[in-house]
Amino acid sequence: MSDKVLRGRLLTFNRAPQSGDDAGAYTYIEDGALLVRDGVIARRGSFAEVERIAPDAPVADHRPHLMMAGFIDTHIHFPQVQVIASWGAQLLDWLNSYTFPEETRFADPAHARRMASAFFDQLIAHGTTTAVAFCSVHRTSAEAFFAEAARRGMAMLGGKVLMDRGAPDALRDTPQSAYDDTSALIAEWHGKGRARYVISPRFAITSTPEQMEMAGALARENPDCSIQTHLSENRDEIAYTLSLYPEARDYLDVYERYGLVRENSLLGHAIHLEPREIDVLAETGAHPVFCPTSNLFLGSGLFDHAGLKARGIESGIATDVGAGTSYSMLQTLSEGYKILQLNGKALHPLQAFDWATRSNATVLGMADRIGTLDEGSDADIVILNSRATEAMALRMERAETLAQELFVLQVMGDDRAIDEVYVKGRPAKRRSQDRQRQSLAMAGEFAGA
Numbered sequence: 001m002s003d004k005v006l007r008g009r010l011l012t013f014n015r016a017p018q019s020g021d022d023a024g025a026y027t028y029i030e031d032g033a034l035l036v037r038d039g040v041i042a043r044r045g046s047f048a049e050v051e052r053i054a055p056d057a058p059v060a061d062h063r064p065h066l067m068m069a070g071f072i073d074t075h076i077h078f079p080q081v082q083v084i085a086s087w088g089a090q091l092l093d094w095l096n097s098y099t100f101p102e103e104t105r106f107a108d109p110a111h112a113r114r115m116a117s118a119f120f121d122q123l124i125a126h127g128t129t130t131a132v133a134f135c136s137v138h139r140t141s142a143e144a145f146f147a148e149a150a151r152r153g154m155a156m157l158g159g160k161v162l163m164d165r166g167a168p169d170a171l172r173d174t175p176q177s178a179y180d181d182t183s184a185l186i187a188e189w190h191g192k193g194r195a196r197y198v199i200s201p202r203f204a205i206t207s208t209p210e211q212m213e214m215a216g217a218l219a220r221e222n223p224d225c226s227i228q229t230h231l232s233e234n235r236d237e238i239a240y241t242l243s244l245y246p247e248a249r250d251y252l253d254v255y256e257r258y259g260l261v262r263e264n265s266l267l268g269h270a271i272h273l274e275p276r277e278i279d280v281l282a283e284t285g286a287h288p289v290f291c292p293t294s295n296l297f298l299g300s301g302l303f304d305h306a307g308l309k310a311r312g313i314e315s316g317i318a319t320d321v322g323a324g325t326s327y328s329m330l331q332t333l334s335e336g337y338k339i340l341q342l343n344g345k346a347l348h349p350l351q352a353f354d355w356a357t358r359s360n361a362t363v364l365g366m367a368d369r370i371g372t373l374d375e376g377s378d379a380d381i382v383i384l385n386s387r388a389t390e391a392m393a394l395r396m397e398r399a400e401t402l403a404q405e406l407f408v409l410q411v412m413g414d415d416r417a418i419d420e421v422y423v424k425g426r427p428a429k430r431r432s433q434d435r436q437r438q439s440l441a442m443a444g445e446f447a448g449a
């Protein structure tokens with residue numbers, strides 16, 4: 001049995017804040033502490049209470065920093081680590097010009113392994129402890145993704161994309177190979193340690209009806225696996241989709257016809273929705289996923305968070321790297337705030353931080369394990385420094401409330417504000433930074449040789 005105590009200003013959410021002064025929605029303890037036992041939060045309380053229970057446990061004192069549940073990113077592309085910041089195109093041109101060529105490189109297991117290590121280093125650096133990732137079409141990329149997550153003990157969800165048309169030869173599977181590879185990956189990884197497999201038809205444009213049938217069969221055979229895809233991100237994409245599936249009533253209907261819309265479906269973007277599609281989301285409990293930095297970067301459009309919420313639809317929020325421009329969920333919340341402003345709404349910081357933690361965990365059906373600092377949850381924790389830069393420290397001199405401090409983090413924060421990250425109770429950020437420095441130094445030596 002290994003015990004340790006983490007001490008800091010503790011903040012965790014109990015339910016979605018209805019407004020900025022909904023104090024019952026969260027628990028805040030100024031001198032708070034967590035007793036972590038074998039990677040799980042065994043006790044939460046004031047430091048005095050926790051110290052009484054475990055007087056001999058070593059203490060990591062993070063005061064005056066904030067201690068929260070690790071961030072959860074509900075939509076990201078692992079093979080796009082080197083696509084981020086590619087200039088000048090909207091969705092379909094961006095995919096063809098930059099993304100598809102880059103993803104072909106993941107057929108090489110050595111490349112996939114190197115990128116998996118780099119990808120998880122970035123997630124940790126930015127305070128993200130769980131992510132839902134699209135891998136490339138190659139089984140090797142999903143193998144590399146899950147193997148690296150397991151090595152780090154991280155709760156990760158992902159799957160190889162299914163795509164049998166509309167892309168270069170090197171990026172196409174077949175309906176049968178997609179079914180076989182996905183089934184094998186589910187058998188190998190789903191539920192192993194903290195891994196969860198996600199059935200991942202990339203989007204309607206890159207799957208034939210025959211492959212969609214296979215995706216539907218996989219979904220039926222594996223009801224416990226989430227499903228992820230893309231929906232109504234861009235107007236040209238929608239028009240092209242409807243030309244490929246002329247019998248579909250709308251974009252979402254393509255997925256509905258094959259049994260891919262259900263409570264554990266994650267539908268990236270969902271910007272340009274028809275009223276019927278919104279009805280179906282409300283009826284099925286499927287989850288749209290808001291990707292603010294990506295939607296601005298590709299000029300895709302403004303996600304109607306308030307409209308969907310008013311219908312009882314619970315959306316995830318995510319980076320969508322590499323169309324997304326930052327791994328940081330803080331930056332994602334900042335851009336999300338701006339998109340809501342353009343829709344005449346304001347995202348309160350309490351709601352924002354609940355979204356990136358507890359609410360995203362709920363969207364994944366995992367709130368019993370991650371997303372809060374509740375007793376019994378896995379100890380995936382982020383330590384946030386709201387004075388990480390001079391500009392932030394200057395602004396913080398005038399911050400008087402917790403909400404104001406959170407908003408400084410939301411708007412001005414990035415990886416510099418992530419002081420430490422715990423995965424299953426083990427400090428991960430400093431270790432991963434040391435490893436990155438070593439590998440960059442080695443790369444420099446090779447380059448110099």
Ligand code: GUN
Pocket residue numbers: 077091095099202203230233294320323
């Ligand atoms: N639609 C299909 N594939 C992708 C992708 O990789 N990124 C984004 N943003 N949209 C997609």
Ligand code: ZN
Pocket residue numbers: 075076077230268320
């Ligand atoms: Zn995406």
